[in-house]
Amino acid sequence: MIYFISDTHFNHDNILKYCKRPFKDVKDMNDALIKNWNSVVKDDDTIYHLGDLALGDKNDFVSIAKKLNGNKYLIRGNHDNFKVSFYEENGFKVLKNPPIKLDKYKLYLSHTPRMDSELPSGYINIHGHIHNNILNDLKVYPLKYYSPNLHFNVSVDVIGFTPISIDDLLKKIDKIE
Numbered sequence: 001m002i003y004f005i006s007d008t009h010f011n012h013d014n015i016l017k018y019c020k021r022p023f024k025d026v027k028d029m030n031d032a033l034i035k036n037w038n039s040v041v042k043d044d045d046t047i048y049h050l051g052d053l054a055l056g057d058k059n060d061f062v063s064i065a066k067k068l069n070g071n072k073y074l075i076r077g078n079h080d081n082f083k084v085s086f087y088e089e090n091g092f093k094v095l096k097n098p099p100i101k102l103d104k105y106k107l108y109l110s111h112t113p114r115m116d117s118e119l120p121s122g123y124i125n126i127h128g129h130i131h132n133n134i135l136n137d138l139k140v141y142p143l144k145y146y147s148p149n150l151h152f153n154v155s156v157d158v159i160g161f162t163p164i165s166i167d168d169l170l171k172k173i174d175k176i177e
Contacts, residue, residue, distance in 0.1 A: 003040065003047040003070070003163035006111065006128020007155040008033050009079065010064050011056035019131045019157045034067050036162040041070040047163055048100075049092070050128040050154060051077020051111030058082065065090040075100060077111040077129060099125075105166065116147055124173055125151045132157035 009015040010033065013026050023029035041047050047070040054061045061082070074080070074092040084094045099110040101120065108114065108123040113135055119125055135151055152173055154164055164172075 001042075001045045002166040003045060004050065004109075004126055004154045004166075004169060005037070005047065005156060005159070005163040006050035006153075007052045007077070007131055007157065008049070008054065009052055010054035011060050012054075012079075021157065021161075030064060033156065033161060034064065036160075038067070038069045040163055040165065041068075043069050045070045047072050048095075048109055048126075049074045050109060050126065051075050052079045052128065053077070053087075053092070055079055058086065062090055065092065075109060075111050105170065113151055113153075116150055119150055124149075126154055126169070127151065128153065128155045131155045 010030050011026060015021060016023060016026065016029060021029060023032060037047075049072060051074070053074060054064065068091070072092045074087055074094050075098045076084075076087075076094060080087075084096075087094050095109075099108050099114060099118075101108055101123070106123045108119055108125045110125060110127045112129045113127045114125045130153055132155065135148070135153065152169065154169075156162075
């Protein structure tokens with residue numbers, strides 16, 4: 001099975017306030033995210049993390065990465081500042097030159113939302129970055145460029161803090177088209 005997730009922000013204290021996450025502290029958030037991840041992602045599954053994986057201390061990240069199931073792929077986000085080799089040494093294959101096309105499903109994977117004009121014909125942009133904000137409400141993303149039916153946000157803040165499967169994602173996309 002294939003899964004998607006973005007913006008876990010492991011070890012990031014400020015994200016609790018910024019996104020009003022329902023956790024008492026960063027340890028509680030980390031533990032819940034790991035538990036939720038592993039409740040659906042099995043060792044032989046593929047998971048695409050669309051950026052902003054973790055902040056903070058490298059040793060803390062190593063501890064978390066060891067606990068996460070699946071064949072893990074990372075599109076680096078604006079907060080993913082460790083070296084590519086470090087992510088890869090800790091079980092994440094870093095996808096270079098995003099956005100990434102999954103032609104079989106007509107999905108265009110990126111960290112930040114892409115303008116409609118950047119999308120290949122017939123593709124849906126699967127992204128993160130905006131957390132629990134609504135794409136068309138953000139002033140940095142002009143309305144004229146975004147059709148809601150061409151974008152799907154997989155930030156943990158809007159997918160129940162649990163990776164979403166390709167099957168569930170495609171069902172949700174069908175409902176917005």
